[in-house]
Amino acid sequence: MTNAENSELSDLGVAHLLADAARAVILPHFRQPGLMAQNKCAGGFDPVTIADRAAEQAMRDLLTEHRPGDGILGEEFGSMPGDSGRQWVLDPIDGTRGFISGTPTWGVLIALADQNGPILGLIDQPYTQERFIGGLGHAEMTGPHGSMALSTRDGVALDRAILFSTFPEVGSAVERAGFQAVSRQVKLTRYGMDCYAYALLAAGQIDLVIEAGLNAYDIQAPIAVIQAAGGVVTDWQGGPAHDGGRVLAAANAELHAAALRTLSQTPEG
Incomplete structure (x- = not known):
């Protein structure tokens, strides 16, 4: 892909690209016997798996290609500075404890932030194929049963x-x-x-x-x-x-x- 084609891909398009790549890497490991988890916390239990690291690396590789000027902050590989004033914030598997337990409540978190905070966010659950998107004029969920606009509840005491x-x-x-x-x-x-x-x-x-x-x-x-x-x-x-x-x-x-x-x-x- 040329630099011109890279620049034409919207930020939302990049976020979807990252989520698709993370899904492809993570799902082959979910609910598989023998999945190993390492503990990152000496004073407790903070697991990480090969799926966490591989998914973040896949997303970082795509950002290097499509948004080379943006910074990156990820759970597994830390911070990489950029020069655009923007940063992609990645959690390849939020809920690794749930992931290794086989529950479908974990997800892939992708955000794009500027100096004021996040301007675009995506919560993806690869196993249920539900994707929740918010920011830059979007607030919707897409999934196997169709799509719907996202709207929080009102009037609940x-x-x-x-x-x-x-x-x-x-x-x-x-x-x-x-x-x-x-x-x-x-x-x-x-x-x-x-x-x-x-x-x-x-x-x-x-x-x-x-x-x-x-x-x-x-x-x-x-x-x-x-x-x-x-x-x-x-x-x-x-x-x-x-x-x-x-x-x-x-x-x-x-x-x-x-x-x-x-x-x-x-x-x-």
């Missing part, structure tokens, strides 16, 4: 809300107390969904996602998708969340404000 988080522990003891204070006020709390919870929020199925201890590559794609669908994503003090840390994602501004009133009382320590 906190006491009728459905709240998701990946881990019951949430984070530190202080963070867990903040989360539980909100959890006691909602109708239903569920766990273990990784990035799929954010996709369900964007699709209007649930109302809140509250997490802590996130990295930029965990949250930038969900931020773009949820915001494009009409939702709100901030940290627990109401500030930007694109660098990770404590995250509150809500279906609408009123519900976000109600949850934030409780979370903002959580000490910083």
Whole structure:
């Protein structure tokens, strides 16, 4: 492909290209006997597989070809600077614990960000073939049963809300107390969904996602998708969340404000 042809490929087109490449690399490993996982965390369990690394490398190779001036931040291979003022943020398998357990709640996260945060996000679930896209004028889900516009729920009070988080522990003891204070006020709390919870929020199925201890590559794609669908994503003090840390994602501004009133009382320590 020539340089001119590279420049004609839209940012959304590049994001789809990356997601397609990650799908092709990851799926042959999913639910296969003998899949090995290495532990990246000496004080706990943070698994990585050959599929994680191969998928990120495949996406990086495509970005080198199609967006050579853009920077890259990925979970497995770190940061590569660019000179365009833009950065692609990659998590090849968000939810590797779920991946090695055979659950279909993991996903590929791809975001394009500038100095103000993510402007385009894509959450892809290769096994179910669902792809959630948000930003640059798009907010839609495509899948085997067709496509639909993404739109978060409106008019749900906190006491009728459905709240998701990946881990019951949430984070530190202080963070867990903040989360539980909100959890006691909602109708239903569920766990273990990784990035799929954010996709369900964007699709209007649930109302809140509250997490802590996130990295930029965990949250930038969900931020773009949820915001494009009409939702709100901030940290627990109401500030930007694109660098990770404590995250509150809500279906609408009123519900976000109600949850934030409780979370903002959580000490910083």
